[in-house]
Amino acid sequence: MIKTPICRQQLKGITTILSLVLGCMGTGWAVAAEDGDAIPEHEYSKGVKRCMLCHKEGKPMAAHEIFLTPMGISGDPRAPFADGNHDCEACHGPSKSHLKRKKGVRPPPPITFDDKTPVEAQNKVCLACHDTGARFHWPGSVHDTEGLACVDCHDRHVPDDPVMNVQTQSAVCFKCHQEQRAQFLRQSRHPVQGTTSSLSHVGLMACTDCHQPHGSAGPGALKRNTINEQCYDCHAEKRGPFLWEHAPVSEDCTNCHTPHGSNHENLLIARQPWLCQQCHVARFHSSDVYSGTGIPPSGADQRMLGKQCLNCHVQIHGSNHPSGVRLTR
Ligand code: HEC
Ligand code: HEC
Ligand code: HEC
Ligand code: HEC
Ligand code: HEC
Ligand code: HEC
Ligand code: HEC
Ligand code: HEC
Ligand code: HEC
Ligand code: HEC
Incomplete structure (x- = not known):
């Protein structure tokens, strides 16, 4: 026909x-x-x-x-x-x-x-029946312009639509988002349902805790209008306001963290001290630029020891201590 x-x-x-x-x-x-x-x-x-x-x-x-x-x-x-x-x-x-x-x-x-x-x-x-509510931002959203059909995600003939269920949602997304699948298998990750049952803490979160797959007014189809607002949803203690702010924190959490997964602890984008030295390169106490040489045990360079920035700058997200200047307490 x-x-x-x-x-x-x-x-x-x-x-x-x-x-x-x-x-x-x-x-x-x-x-x-x-x-x-x-x-x-x-x-x-x-x-x-x-x-x-x-x-x-x-x-x-x-x-x-x-x-x-x-x-x-x-x-x-x-x-x-x-x-x-x-x-x-x-x-x-x-x-x-x-x-x-x-x-x-x-x-x-x-x-x-x-x-x-x-x-x-x-x-x-x-x-025709679902153009309101969460579908308000559908026209022009990434999934719309990429030509996705509603049924690429939704299964309309089954009682428990897998994409609507925290336990099974990520498998639907991972059909297309292989890179993100790999990220969620890293050592440090948000506890989104993984791909093996050996992960200890899986299925506590879903992609939709952060994303609105039908599109949103925020960046990256996030539910909130900024990345930080999204993170504060669950990590409210990082919102501040702080007496002593650390500028990159209130600017954008992804200055130091990656949202899905990382092989550095705490979802960090780099190891210390290099993480800090991406921005702090002035020749000042221990913030000299380090090279890969001199790392123990091959040769214990004194300049490398005890210089973990966080040993002293413990309140990296901001401090409310009256003498918390330089984020040290
Ligand atoms: C004639 C109107 C109508 C049409 C056409 C329609 N729906 Fe629905 N849909 C409803 C109603 C009514 C409900 C139940 C109330 C609600 O959840 O808003 C519903 C519920 C849903 C739900 C949530 C409920 C669940 O399964 O857990 C999804 C997802 C959904 N529809 C997707 C779709 C998709 C995808 C299509 C196109 C293939 C579609 N709908 C076509 C009227 C319609
Ligand atoms: C990229 C995957 C994806 C696509 C494409 C998609 N949806 Fe959804 N949809 C979801 C997810 C995930 C949920 C569950 C949302 C939640 O739990 O917050 C959902 C929930 C829904 C619901 C029920 C909850 C609500 O928001 O009312 C309806 C109705 C719905 N979608 C309709 C549609 C329609 C219509 C289309 C096509 C225009 C569509 N969806 C396209 C992933 C998708
Ligand atoms: C809410 C919209 C909606 C309604 C109502 C609906 N269908 Fe469907 N139908 C779909 C979608 C979407 C698919 C594609 C597969 C899927 O999402 O599960 C489909 C697929 C099918 C298929 C192909 C299944 C296959 O195995 O390939 C058949 C047959 C079918 N529908 C028959 C029916 C019959 C009979 C009814 C009434 C009892 C009905 N549909 C009501 C949306 C609907
Ligand atoms: C007399 C038997 C019969 C009746 C009645 C019937 N169907 Fe079908 N339908 C079939 C068969 C057989 C197929 C498999 C496709 C084929 O062989 O042509 C099919 C396929 C379908 C498909 C999938 C088509 C495709 O190519 O993916 C849908 C959707 C569907 N039917 C919906 C309906 C709806 C809606 C009704 C009621 C209005 C209906 N059918 C009534 C026999 C029937
Ligand atoms: C059928 C394939 C397909 C499925 C299924 C799918 N996506 Fe996508 N998605 C895409 C494509 C294509 C893009 C655009 C290219 C890219 O960024 O990878 C995209 C982009 C995105 C983006 C980036 C949005 C932006 O504004 O930059 C997010 C977030 C996203 N998808 C989340 C999801 C989530 C969550 C699910 C599951 C509920 C999902 N996707 C399911 C194909 C898919
Ligand atoms: C903890 C919150 C959170 C969760 C959970 C989450 N994301 Fe994201 N996602 C983000 C943030 C933040 C971005 C970056 C947005 C930007 O830079 O504009 C992002 C970006 C993306 C992008 C765009 C490309 C990229 O990597 O930057 C895709 C695609 C995506 N996410 C898919 C997914 C899928 C699929 C899931 C579930 C398996 C998921 N996300 C779960 C927060 C999250
Ligand atoms: C929906 C709630 C939620 C949102 C939104 C959220 N997180 Fe998380 N976050 C969690 C949970 C749950 C954990 C895991 C705690 C655990 O494993 O003990 C976590 C853990 C973390 C960790 C520690 C990871 C580790 O390896 O221990 C960091 C860092 C983090 N989140 C940063 C972020 C950033 C940055 C954002 C914004 C992009 C964000 N989170 C958004 C719930 C959330
Ligand atoms: C300047 C870099 C930097 C920025 C920007 C940053 N963080 Fe962190 N974050 C870190 C470091 C370093 C750690 C590890 C702390 C430790 O080992 O004590 C960490 C740890 C965390 C943890 C896990 C441990 C804890 O304190 O709960 C969470 C959750 C977290 N960050 C959330 C956030 C959120 C939310 C934002 C944005 C508001 C953010 N971070 C911005 C550097 C940063
Ligand atoms: C994305 C860039 C960036 C990264 C990464 C970064 N910082 Fe900062 N940091 C800044 C900026 C910008 C300021 C504010 C400078 C100013 O006010 O003059 C600042 C200020 C500081 C201060 C001084 C605070 C005060 O009260 O004056 C300390 C201490 C500090 N950072 C430590 C660190 C440590 C430790 C790390 C690694 C965990 C780090 N920073 C990572 C950009 C960064
Ligand atoms: C042994 C403790 C210690 C270590 C390790 C340490 N710092 Fe500091 N840092 C301090 C103290 C104390 C101050 C305050 C000095 C002052 O205000 O006179 C300071 C000040 C700073 C300042 C503010 C400088 C200014 O001009 O205002 C920055 C930026 C800074 N540190 C970054 C770093 C970075 C990056 C690292 C890791 C590479 C690091 N620190 C490691 C103790 C330390």
């Missing part, structure tokens, strides 16, 4: 109209569009029962599990299965022609959530 350009055109028409209709339904308006553009009722199959004849439990393409999701609740007037919302066809489009085989072929429903239907048309179906 969608092989010829003409049919594509028609399909596009149908989906546009469909989304119009759905848009109206989402806000509880009358189902039929006023200008008469609405899909003729007779193109719908009239009833979920017809669909379930062939898609019931045990059949190769069983679809019954959708009734175990919040979307399957027919008592919710906004749901696909509420009166007048066309049930399965609210998402799959008017499917009357799918019910019968023509010349041995069964035309698929107008909307299938695979590469037979363009991503834009797929997403329109979902956005």
